[in-house]
Every structure is written in C-alpha cells, then in structure tokens.
Amino acid sequence: MATRNLLLLPGDGIGPEAMAEVRKLITAMNEKLGTGFATEEGLVGGSAYDAHGQAISDADMAKAMAADAVLFGAVGGPKWDAVPYEVRPEAGLLRLRKDMELFANLRPAICYPALASSSSLRQEVVEGLDILIVRELTGGVYFGEPKQIIDLGNGQKRGIDTQVYDTFEIERISGVAFELARTRQNRVTSMEKRNVMKSGVLWNEVVTATHKAKYSDVKLDHMLADAGGMQLVRWPKQFDVIVTDNLFGDMLSDVAAMLTGSLGMLPSASLGAPDAVTGKRKALYEPVHGSAPDIAGQGIANPIAMIASFAMCLRYSFNMVAEADRLEAAIAAVLDDGLRTKDIMSEGKTEVGTTEMGDAIIAKF
Amino acid sequence: MATRNLLLLPGDGIGPEAMAEVRKLITAMNEKLGTGFATEEGLVGGSAYDAHGQAISDADMAKAMAADAVLFGAVGGPKWDAVPYEVRPEAGLLRLRKDMELFANLRPAICYPALASSSSLRQEVVEGLDILIVRELTGGVYFGEPKQIIDLGNGQKRGIDTQVYDTFEIERISGVAFELARTRQNRVTSMEKRNVMKSGVLWNEVVTATHKAKYSDVKLDHMLADAGGMQLVRWPKQFDVIVTDNLFGDMLSDVAAMLTGSLGMLPSASLGAPDAVTGKRKALYEPVHGSAPDIAGQGIANPIAMIASFAMCLRYSFNMVAEADRLEAAIAAVLDDGLRTKDIMSEGKTEVGTTEMGDAIIAKF
Ligand SMILES: CC(C)[C@H](C(=O)O)[C@@H](O)C(=O)O
Numbered sequence: 190m191a192t193r194n195l196l197l198l199p200g201d202g203i204g205p206e207a208m209a210e211v212r213k214l215i216t217a218m219n220e221k222l223g224t225g226f227a228t229e230e231g232l233v234g235g236s237a238y239d240a241h242g243q244a245i246s247d248a249d250m251a252k253a254m255a256a257d258a259v260l261f262g263a264v265g266g267p268k269w270d271a272v273p274y275e276v277r278p279e280a281g282l283l284r285l286r287k288d289m290e291l292f293a294n295l296r297p298a299i300c301y302p303a304l305a306s307s308s309s310l311r312q313e314v315v316e317g318l319d320i321l322i323v324r325e326l327t328g329g330v331y332f333g334e335p336k337q338i339i340d341l342g343n344g345q346k347r348g349i350d351t352q353v354y355d356t357f358e359i360e361r362i363s364g365v366a367f368e369l370a371r372t373r374q375n376r377v378t379s380m381e382k383r384n385v386m387k388s389g390v391l392w393n394e395v396v397t398a399t400h401k402a403k404y405s406d407v408k409l410d411h412m413l414a415d416a417g418g419m420q421l422v423r424w425p426k427q428f429d430v431i432v433t434d435n436l437f438g439d440m441l442s443d444v445a446a447m448l449t450g451s452l453g454m455l456p457s458a459s460l461g462a463p464d465a466v467t468g469k470r471k472a473l474y475e476p477v478h479g480s481a482p483d484i485a486g487q488g489i490a491n492p493i494a495m496i497a498s499f500a501m502c503l504r505y506s507f508n509m510v511a512e513a514d515r516l517e518a519a520i521a522a523v524l525d526d527g528l529r530t531k532d533i534m535s536e537g538k539t540e541v542g543t544t545e546m547g548d549a550i551i552a553k554f
Numbered sequence: 555m556a557t558r559n560l561l562l563l564p565g566d567g568i569g570p571e572a573m574a575e576v577r578k579l580i581t582a583m584n585e586k587l588g589t590g591f592a593t594e595e596g597l598v599g600g601s602a603y604d605a606h607g608q609a610i611s612d613a614d615m616a617k618a619m620a621a622d623a624v625l626f627g628a629v630g631g632p633k634w635d636a637v638p639y640e641v642r643p644e645a646g647l648l649r650l651r652k653d654m655e656l657f658a659n660l661r662p663a664i665c666y667p668a669l670a671s672s673s674s675l676r677q678e679v680v681e682g683l684d685i686l687i688v689r690e691l692t693g694g695v696y697f698g699e700p701k702q703i704i705d706l707g708n709g710q711k712r713g714i715d716t717q718v719y720d721t722f723e724i725e726r727i728s729g730v731a732f733e734l735a736r737t738r739q740n741r742v743t744s745m746e747k748r749n750v751m752k753s754g755v756l757w758n759e760v761v762t763a764t765h766k767a768k769y770s771d772v773k774l775d776h777m778l779a780d781a782g783g784m785q786l787v788r789w790p791k792q793f794d795v796i797v798t799d800n801l802f803g804d805m806l807s808d809v810a811a812m813l814t815g816s817l818g819m820l821p822s823a824s825l826g827a828p829d830a831v832t833g834k835r836k837a838l839y840e841p842v843h844g845s846a847p848d849i850a851g852q853g854i855a856n857p858i859a860m861i862a863s864f865a866m867c868l869r870y871s872f873n874m875v876a877e878a879d880r881l882e883a884a885i886a887a888v889l890d891d892g893l894r895t896k897d898i899m900s901e902g903k904t905e906v907g908t909t910e911m912g913d914a915i916i917a918k919f
Pocket residue numbers: 279282283439749750780
C-alpha cells in the first residue's frame with residue numbers, strides 16, 4: 190500500500206493535546222490495519238513565532254505543500270496578542286489556506302443525539318440537525334487588496350479592507366456545494382448581501398448561472414446573509430447545504446456550530462481543486478473550535494473535533510469511506526456510553542480527560 | 555408647545571399597515587395630550603420606485619432633512635427584485651441613512667417576558683434578556699469606494715466592495731456606545747475581526763483609546779465578531795452594550811433579534827450627531843423586521859415593532875421620557891393580557907389583527 194503522507198501542525202493552546210490523540214489513533218491504525226500513514230510534524234501560530242519569528246516557516250510550508258493532507262490543531266492566545274500583524278498566529282493559518290489554494294471550506298454542523306440537551310436552543314430545534322456550510326476560503330475580504338492602515342495626519346487614520354470576488358471563484362465554490370448537495374438532501378441555499386454589496390450581486394448571478402448550466406437537478410434558494418443568520422437561529426433544520434463567501438461563512442458557520450451544542454465536537458475540511466492529472470486535491474483538516482488558552486495544558490480539552498477532522502481526512506483525502514464511517518460511529522458510541530469531557534459534561538454522565546476520551550474512541554474503532 | 559414635525563415613510567409590504575397604527579396613536583396623543591405632532595407623508599422603496607422611478611425622491615429627501623424625526627416602515631418585495639441596482643428599494647433607506655448622516659444605529663434586543671417561551675432558545679437563556687447593539691451605520695463596506703462590478707473579458711467579472719473606516723467614525727460611534735452604557739449596566743463589548751481585517755485593527759485601537767481618554771469608568775471588552783456571534787447564541791445575557799461596524803452590526807443584530815423570539819416586536823433608532831448650536835440630532839426610527847411581502851395586506855402584521863420604534867422616537871428625539879415609558883408599558887400590558895398577532899400566537903392566547911393590536915395598545919396608553 191502506498192504511503193500516505195500527513196503533516197501534523199498541532200499549533201497552540203489545546204491544539205497539541207488534541208493532536209496527541211490523533212497521533213495515537215494513527216499509530217493504532219497503522220499497526221492494526223496496515224494503513225501506512227507516515228507523519229511529519231511542524232510548527233504553526235504562536236509556537237512557530239516563538240521558534241523562528243514567523244507564523245509558519247517556509248520549510249513547514251514546503252512540507253504542507255508536499256503532504257497528502259495537513260492536520261491542523263489551533264492557533265493563538267493572549268501570549269501573542271501584541272506581536273506584529275504580519276506574524277500574528279492567524280497569519281500561519283491564512284498562509285496555509287492561500288498558498289495551498291484551499292478554496293473550499295466544509296463545515297458540517299451536526300447535533301450529536303447524545304448532546305441535543307446541551308445546546309442553548311430548544312431540543313426540538315436542534316435534535317437531528319445535520320447541515321453543511323460550504324465557505325469560500327481563499328478570497329473575499331480576507332485577502333483582497335488594498336488592505337492597509339493609512340495615516341491621514343491630524344490624528345486621523347484610515348483602515349481599509351477590500352472584498353473581491355471573480356466569476357471563477359464563485360463558480361468553483363458553488364460547484365463544490367452543488368456536488369455535495371447531491372450526496373445529501375440535494376438542496377443548496379446561497380447567502381450574500383446583494384442588496385448592499387456588488388460582490389453579492391455577482392455572487393448571486395454566478396451561483397444562479399452555475400446552477401442553471403450544470404446542477405439544475407439540485408434545489409437552489411437565495412437568502413440575504415443577515416436573514417440567513419436569523420433563520421439559522423429560528424429553524425436551522427430548514428437548511429441542507431449553505432454556500433457563502435469567506436467572511437459571511439466565518440460568521441454563519443460559527444453561529445451554526447454553536448447551535449448544535451457540540452462546539453468541541455465539530456470538524457472542518459479545507460480543500461483545493463483536484464489536480465488535472467492525478468485527481469488529488471490539497472487538503473487541511475482542523476477543528477472548528479479555537480486554541481482555548483484558558484484550559485490548555487490541563488488535560489481536559491475535548492479531542493473529538495480533532496479526531497472527527499481526521500475522519501473527514503480519511504473520507505476526503507484518502508477515500509477511506511468505511512474507516513471514516515467507523516471512526517464517526519466510534520465517537521457516537523463513546524458518547525452513547527456516557528463519556529464526556531468537561532465542556533460537554535452533564536448530570537449522570539462520566540467526566541473524562543483528553544487522553545481517556547481519545548483512548549475510549551480508539552478502543553471502539 | 556412647539557410643533558413637532560414627523561415625516562412618515564410607510565414604504566412597502568407590511569410597512570403601511572404597521573404605520574397606520576402609529577398614525578392613530580399620534581392622533582390620539584395630539585387630542586388627549588396636546589402633543590402637537592405634525593405629520594407629513596412620503597414614499598420610499600418599491601412604492602417610491604413605482605411612483606417616480608427612484609427609491610426615494612429628492613422632494614421626500616428634503617422633507618426628511620427638515621423633519622424633527624422620520625418614522626420608517628419597511629422596504630422591498632419580490633415585485634422589485636429585478637429593478638436596477640441603483641433604484642432597488644433598499645437604496646432609499648441607504649440614502650436616508652447616508653444623507654442624514656445617521657451614523658448611530660441603536661438596536662435593543664429585549665425579550666418580552668410574555669414571549670420568552672416563543673424563542674427557539676431555551677427559556678432560561680433568553681428570559682429577561684436586555685442588550686443593546688450599537689451599530690455604525692454610515693460607513694464600512696456599505697458605502698466604501700470602489701464598489702463595482704468590472705467586466706474582465708473571457709466571461710469573467712470582478713465584484714468589488716470596500717470596507718473603510720476613519721478614526722473619527724470609530725470615535726463617535728464608540729462614544730455613543732459608552733454614553734449609553736452609562737445609563738445601563740456600564741459595560742461595552744466591541745466586536746471586529748482584527749485578526750483578519752486592517753479596519754478591525756484600527757477599530758480595536760480607536761475604541762481602546764476613546765475608552766481610555768473619556769470613558770474609563772465603563773467596563774470595556776473586545777471580542778472577535780465570529781466569536782461574538784457564537785457567544786450571542788450561547789449565553790446572550792453576558793452582554794450589555796455591543797458596539798460594532800455596519801456589516802457585523804447587520805449580522806449580529808439580526809441574530810440577537812431572533813434570539814428574543816420577539817422579532818416582530820423590536821424597534822430601532824438611527825441617530826445623527828447633535829447639532830452644534832441647537833443640540834438637535836437628525837433621527838430615523840424603524841422596526842427591525844422587514845417588509846414581509848408574504849403577509850402584506852392581510853391585516854395580520856404585528857404593529858408592535860413600529861409602535862415601539864415610535865416610543866424610541868419619543869425618547870430620543872423629543873425627550874418625552876415619561877410618554878415613552880408609558881407607551882412601552884402599554885405594549886407589555888397588552889401582551890400580559892394575552893393579545894397576540896399571528897406571528898407570536900401561542901396556545902391559550904387571543905389572536906388579534908393589526909388594527910386590534912394597535913387599538914389595544916392605544917387604549918392602555
Ligand atoms: C483564526 C481565524 C483567522 C479564522 C478565520 O477568521 O477564518 C477562524 O475564525 C476560522 O473560522 O477558521
């Protein structure tokens with residue numbers, strides 16, 4: 190079996206603790222299933238800045254470009270609040286996304302049945318929730334130029350960011366959304382602010398045209414992004430796949446994640462385009478939660494989002510569908526057994542630490 | 555008593571029905587209390603477009619500039635989905651905001667006790683909720699230039715919007731937030747995406763400096779806007795006043811509004827700077843809900859948000875604090891009596907139409 194090359198970038202805060210559980214899982218899979226995963230390690234975020242003054246080094250970027258898939262923990266923390274903008278922890282993540290051209294960010298918002306009662310929403314509103322947010326990840330206001338602060342004199346400064354989208358960028362991300370919808374409930378809701386933004390007008394136009402040309406079997410709706418945020422809170426089950434731009438996707442996927450009551454559980458995948466010859470796509474997998482510096486190093490972080498991100502990696506990068514299904518089933522089984530890390534603990538359940546949770550999932554796998 | 559000049563812009567959809575209730579209320583106040591309100595009427599949105607091909611005419615803009623306050627219903631509907639961008643219904647509202655320099659948008663998100671059970675969130679999460687979102691309304695990506703679609707040839711177009719904030723704009727909106735916080739729980743949370751946007755870096759810097767220079771008695775926190783959206787869903791009562799930019803404010807205030815389960819009930823105020831000589835500020839008051847074309851003309855729309863917007867008008871434009879308090883109490887009393895329009899109807903309550911709801915509130919006032 191061909192070697193499968195993974196780059197592990199644990200990052201900051203609880204990133205390394207969560208990644209340690211995936212490392213154990215990979216070892217176990219190699220031993221038991223002969224999966225032939227080969228791993229390398231690198232630094233990103235604050236830990237990379239501490240080591241060599243950059244949010245990710247060129248050497249680690251080269252490893253990321255060469256790997257079959259990157260597993261990413263989390264970046265940031267108060268320790269680096271005052272570092273220069275260019276080398277802040279997030280810059281490492283943004284460089285990975287941009288240089289690897291990971292334009293398609295898949296964020297499932299799933300409500301684990303065992304956790305429906307821990308959402309701030311009523312149980313009937315979130316129980317059984319399964320939506321997928323497809324967020325454009327390499328364009329929009331995150332990367333558009335000019336992006337700068339100008340000194341105007343007289344104590345006045347001007348902060349500028351630029352939202353830019355080209356036709357091809359909207360085409361390719363909506364293509365991903367339509368394709369994925371076909372494997373689900375076959376419905377896509379596109380969200381923008383066409384009533385205020387010209388990029389929103391173009392977004393709406395291109396999604397509509399892409400739908401008409403290639404995906405007219407999929408049901409397509411358009412919703413203004415602010416109304417979309419409302420509808421996510423009101424009745425999220427109305428959605429199947431949501432496709433939206435980088436900034437709206439950032440906001441909306443975080444709201445969607447919080448709905449589920451399962452924030453510590455949610456994975457994400459960031460994918461590039463398939464290579465014209467090999468069909469392979471660059472990919473990075475990361476939990477939706479952040480680095481949670483307040484609980485880092487205590488052994489209480491929930492590793493499930495990181496492990497579920499690895500399940501997405503099995504599915505999307507290695508087409509190991511059966512293994513991905515089994516890993517996701519193992520997570521659900523452990524929850525059904527009543528095991529809980531502190532963040533999802535509730536009465537009558539058994540509180541466990543990061544490593545116990547990881548071990549339990551590996552044992553069920 | 556000096557005449558108080560109001561411009562009524564009912565707009566489209568349910569706007570005219572809701573405004574009719576405020577008109578009755580104004581007449582009643584003039585008769586019983588001698589409040590001396592003088593009203594003019596104008597067109598905005600789709601109805602203005604139908605009448606004279608613009609989303610608001612220059613004549614009506616002049617009336618708005620001259621009025622002591624503008625009451626605004628709602629704009630938009632499928633009928634005008636295909637009109638040119640420059641004259642789309644929303645352009646009327648945006649022109650009012652811009653030309654009147656209404657930079658401060660106040661959006662209270664209050665959970666009426668009688669309605670706590672109609673939220674999609676758990677009752678304990680929203681019961682007693684009372685937060686105020688202070689949204690910058692004349693800057694940011696709504697108005698920054700360039701804002702255009704460029705034809706790149708080869709079937710490619712580029713949509714561009716520009717997010718721009720100057721120091722003075724951030725100073726004045728944060729000043730409003732700090733002042734209002736002093737009349738409440740004395741806490742402000744500022745939200746931006748400084749980890750991705752240069753305007754966010756400047757926003758954070760200026761809010762911090764304004765706080766230090768003039769409002770250090772107020773508790774100030776900073777939160778990334780995506781995390782802020784999450785926290786609104788998780789535990790909204792942690793907030794008192796939230797200050798944020800135009801686009802984040804649009805998203806976050808809609809999410810906050812939906813939390814309360816009282817969307818049809820929520821008012822807003824958009825205020826300009828006090829005149830250097832008279833101290834008067836230009837102002838526009840509008841419900842947070844939209845034009846709801848699907849239920850327009852049926853006499854079932856909830857007029858409470860529009861009436862509550864008039865209460866804000868009494869408070870902020872005419873300093874009629876006692877009357878504003880009484881009007882808000884009248885709304886709460888009618889709800890306590892069990893009257894409900896269709897949108898907030900629940901078992902055991904009495905369903906009423908738009909005019910009955912308006913009449914009931916006027917009777918209690
Ligand atoms: C860390 C930050 C730059 C990032 C973003 O804004 O994209 C994060 O919020 C996310 O959603 O992945």
